[in-house]
Amino acid sequence: MNMIPERIGRYVVVRELGTGGMGEVFLAYSPAGAPVAVKLIRGDRLDPHARQRFEREALIARTVSGTDRVARFLDADPYADRPWMAMEYVPGGTLLEGVDEHGPLPPALVASAGALLAEGLSAVHAVGLLHRDLKPQNVIMGEGGPSIIDFGLGAITEAGHATLTRSGVVIGTIRCMPPEQALGEGDPSPAGDVYGLGTVLLYAASGHYPYDGNGWEAVHRKVVLRETAPDLSGLPAGPLHDLLAAMLAHDPHARPGLEEVGEICATLLRDAGLSPALGRRALITRTFRPAETAPEERMTPSIEERLRRLEEQFGARLDEDALDAVGAPRSGDADAPAEPGASSGAHGSGSHRSRAADGPGEPGAPAASGRSPEQAAQPGPAAGTTHPETDDSTTATGARQLTGGGHKARLPASRRVADELRAAYATGPQL
Numbered sequence: 001m002n003m004i005p006e007r008i009g010r011y012v013v014v015r016e017l018g019t020g021g022m023g024e025v026f027l028a029y030s031p032a033g034a035p036v037a038v039k040l041i042r043g044d045r046l047d048p049h050a051r052q053r054f055e056r057e058a059l060i061a062r063t064v065s066g067t068d069r070v071a072r073f074l075d076a077d078p079y080a081d082r083p084w085m086a087m088e089y090v091p092g093g094t095l096l097e098g099v100d101e102h103g104p105l106p107p108a109l110v111a112s113a114g115a116l117l118a119e120g121l122s123a124v125h126a127v128g129l130l131h132r133d134l135k136p137q138n139v140i141m142g143e144g145g146p147s148i149i150d151f152g153l154g155a156i157t158e159a160g161h162a163t164l165t166r167s168g169v170v171i172g173t174i175r176c177m178p179p180e181q182a183l184g185e186g187d188p189s190p191a192g193d194v195y196g197l198g199t200v201l202l203y204a205a206s207g208h209y210p211y212d213g214n215g216w217e218a219v220h221r222k223v224v225l226r227e228t229a230p231d232l233s234g235l236p237a238g239p240l241h242d243l244l245a246a247m248l249a250h251d252p253h254a255r256p257g258l259e260e261v262g263e264i265c266a267t268l269l270r271d272a273g274l275s276p277a278l279g280r281r282a283l284i285t286r287t288f289r290p291a292e293t294a295p296e297e298r299m300t301p302s303i304e305e306r307l308r309r310l311e312e313q314f315g316a317r318l319d320e321d322a323l324d325a326v327g328a329p330r331s332g333d334a335d336a337p338a339e340p341g342a343s344s345g346a347h348g349s350g351s352h353r354s355r356a357a358d359g360p361g362e363p364g365a366p367a368a369s370g371r372s373p374e375q376a377a378q379p380g381p382a383a384g385t386t387h388p389e390t391d392d393s394t395t396a397t398g399a400r401q402l403t404g405g406g407h408k409a410r411l412p413a414s415r416r417v418a419d420e421l422r423a424a425y426a427t428g429p430q431l
Helices: 048-061 095-102 107-126 179-183 190-206 216-224 239-247 258-271 276-287 301-325 349-356 373-377 395-401 413-425
Strands: 011-019 023-029 035-041 073-077 084-088 139-142 145-148
Touching (some): 048 073, 095 190, 107 190, 139 276, 179 216, 190 239
Antiparallel strands (some): 023 035, 035 084
16 A cells, blocks of 8 residues: 655645556645645656656646636646646546446536537647546546546656556556557647547446457557447437547547537537536536535544634634733623623623523623622632533633633733644644
């Protein structure tokens, strides 16, 4: 089992998201606490030339705009011992996982996914970049619809004969690789991404790839042979079948462009009685499952408990310091004057005393103390005691009024909170 690093660059790692032939992907957090997906790339996949190409394309990737179908590139270090890149974290399951667990999508929803992904790829191609590794594993079905991940790896995933013969490198991706890339012929082109998108849509519609077999050699043989037609079984005859057959054509020049793919998919949606917007909403309803992927729900119980305690401790302290900052009387002050006309629904310490310490006040109750004679006769809890069962709106003030006596000299809020945070964060790197 691979060890999970504590940090990658400036990012604190929380857990592994997945692993593959290129490396491992981790959920991590920026210094400000924003979730990111960091891919730690295998060092043996990069030579000096590939590192330079990766750096150049990573810089260009920052310029992709006009789409939310591609996880945004955030950061990278191509010259680290193990190169890495940080991308926007998109909550959701992969298309592969969704189809394998819940079955293929109806043709109209496949058309919606095709229109959205073609639009995203067009924005990528507009800045002169290619994805080069499109497959069902690299499409996240998020809360805004499908998004393409692992964008930017194109610089290090070129697969000619040299890489195809390396054991374990291309298994799982050769099934989605265009023939010209599998043959190592010519330069990569947008038509290669059209082919990759065709494999994604075919999997979404049927649950299988255009070519399959026992081992990568058998799959590779089928991919590169012009006479071997892609397997389109499971697709009903009609426009979707014809579109995918064209996208998976052996000759890259025979494939449609992304604009044409998007137009055909939009027509399929209209023929099904759906506007593109309604089709997208239906696709999200069918495919997005936030409970399965939200990072907060994957935290270990120990982290959740520590976060809960931090929230309670610092919430109470900051509330306390806010009263001091404005010169408001603290609930435990013996000489604090009562607010005239205080009621259970009004702002101020008198109203909080009535609700937090004494329960709901009775009409006509003395405003000076907020306590009935029977309540005043009851001994209070020891200083510093809090009531865990008290609701969130009264916990801090309830705890303060149950402490007797006057003020003690206290550190400024910023100093005390900083000290507490340092102590808490020092207990483990995952926070």
